[in-house]
Amino acid sequence: MEFISGVNRQEDITVSELLSGDYIGRSVKMRGAVHNVRQMGEISFVILRKAEGLVQCVWEEGVTGFDIRDLKEESAVQVTGRAAKEDRAPFGVELRLEDIRVLSEPAQVLPLAVNKFKMNASLEAKLALRPISLRNVRERAKFKIQEGIVRGFREFLMSQGFTEVHTPKIVSRGAEGGSNVFKLDYFNKKAELGQSPQFYKQTMVGVYDRVFETAPVFRAEKHNTTRHLNEYVSLDFEMGYIDSFEDVMAMETGFLQYTMALLDRDYRRELDLLEVKLPDVSRIPSVRFDRAKELVAEKYDRKIRNPYDLEPEEELLIGRYFEEEYGSDFVFVTHYPSKKRPFYAMDDPEDERFTLSFDLLMRGLEVTTGGQRIHDYRQILQKMEKRGMDPEDIRSYLMIFKYGMPPHGGLGIGLERLTMRLLGEQNVREASLFPRDVSRLDP
């Protein structure tokens, strides 16, 4: 009988191993994609693309027995070469090739120069060829940084006593109702795709006190803007036993502080590649919704047209205001009008036209919505009645209040929006591997 007893040590080495210095002067094997071949007569440069970065290899006429003219870009290869210090090479190390073994070959030449540092292509063209345009080192660096944001979210929240949960995406009724939902037939029952894990994460506060989830959400909004996706990854948390909704804002600030430090430490290569400057999150200003509108109206000489709503233009100006006045990329806008928030939002007992809720804006774009939720059964029934909602429709959700829930609140962060703003991109599609918008369902 054969047995499998754990990860096999492969004969090739990683970039980290190469950089350890132990291999200088020695012959090593590395595997990767042929990113680029530059033929310079008797010498050629072969750039190997690996997950960790690009490795420069030098081919010399007569040394390898491999004809460099046979080497195709995007082939997968295993090279053997002697590691040597070379200041002009990407990591300060290059491989002097002794052998090239081709593991697989493409059938055609790439239609896009993915090996250029900056691809000369429109967003439209990049997205149409997404499966290969992502091979560009700048493109993939963006999503490596995105990985770091999600990692930071989970690691930080676990350190704060949160439990990770997995809740269903096919639901009988959306958290916020309305028309912006994708509908589907579920064995002859009417179902929807979850717009948010709202009901489930609140439910799980009754179980674990503090919970989080990182999962896709779905919104059938017909907006075709630079800020909207129809499917995106939502970073959600919900916490019980709060004193006020400011506890939720404080937890989000803690997450941002932890994550910026994590990115700075573990994603430095990608940040440098994209020339990303991490924002200062040591303190984030917080301003009431109505006050924010006034500040912007005063400073930028603007009329307040609708006191109960924020226009995208106003969001941008609020971002600009706090950048100019306080040097902050972020600002919490609090106390949103009740009529703009879902029924489960807790109204401010001091003025019920407003809620104990907030948005976090980053450079003028909403990246988070959160707040305190109603926890009292009678109170939530009253609010539903006022809005003409039928409790029977969401009986399982209301069960948690009927049988007891602690004071609690939470938030949802749009991963792609946060990534987009961090990277300084102008279109949220740049921060989604395979974006879904009104006209895009493939790739």
Next chain:
Amino acid sequence: MEFISGVNRQEDITVSELLSGDYIGRSVKMRGAVHNVRQMGEISFVILRKAEGLVQCVWEEGVTGFDIRDLKEESAVQVTGRAAKEDRAPFGVELRLEDIRVLSEPAQVLPLAVNKFKMNASLEAKLALRPISLRNVRERAKFKIQEGIVRGFREFLMSQGFTEVHTPKIVSRGAEGGSNVFKLDYFNKKAELGQSPQFYKQTMVGVYDRVFETAPVFRAEKHNTTRHLNEYVSLDFEMGYIDSFEDVMAMETGFLQYTMALLDRDYRRELDLLEVKLPDVSRIPSVRFDRAKELVAEKYDRKIRNPYDLEPEEELLIGRYFEEEYGSDFVFVTHYPSKKRPFYAMDDPEDERFTLSFDLLMRGLEVTTGGQRIHDYRQILQKMEKRGMDPEDIRSYLMIFKYGMPPHGGLGIGLERLTMRLLGEQNVREASLFPRDVSRLDP
């Protein structure tokens, strides 16, 4: 201007803090749900339920000024009490109450005794009341262990150079086609819910060499069995530059080894509560599909009815065989027949009726499907042609082969099935927070 500068220190303490020993003899505050009240005359025991476990509090007549008869189970409270060692209390520590402050109260008494150690309720009854039955300490311990499995998957793969990705769940065409897909209308285009991130994770191997994803998948199978869910969490990875599909099995074995050690270290309380014995994964036997059928036919005196398929009964017997003969809870079954595997599976060059693929069985249940994939453009086109498939339907996917892909393979693990087997549960619904089956769409 107000500023938020990070997580607020709350005035209450956690169970870990209580157990640090620093608080013995001191008056502390704790918050939690009233799990149980036992009135014994002049003394009452109040059991506080917190995420980390149950805390025993002792109420004594005349000390607190709070009438214990007013305290309702499932109320959220903040108690103040002096910490004292007490061997008979859950953590060896109890709080002698000085004050009880009620933060919120239920409107009704629970319809189910969630505070019993074992709830006396059918699965059906537990699921109907899922939002509150999960508050039972044994129920919630299951999903805490599930958290550990997912954590182990991510942590181990990151240590092995994998990158986490987030791929879309609304797709234009499923990875494996067929009728078992949920269909939906996507802005007047025909869309489906992803049955697997297969195409996308292979695509991302061309970008990051090694990738993983932990996300929901959707299967519209009409089976109503103890093993099937219509939505579940799939732990997927895909790795490039493999020498053989055994590299994938070795990586999975490494994941299991890492995760069992992690559970043993960080989830000991939950494992003990549920009396879970962790399986030995130091080595996992591997047997060919055809050989496994023979072994079982011989030992259990059974006819081989269909040489190209495994019946659930046969899977169970294979599990039993390897338990009895090798003391192993796991077995890799390799070289599945080609006609039972999707078109992208790599056929065995030595016998094209079989594939370079495997399932991992745990105690006779398939918990993983994986294998090596075709990476050559012409080869995948040929196989599609043989199966009568139209390349035009999956043009974006085929793009990765046309422009070059390394040899690669991967797998998908059903999180709920793995959890179910680990916990010794008989129904996969026990291992899903809010299971989706043919008749269940709510809660």
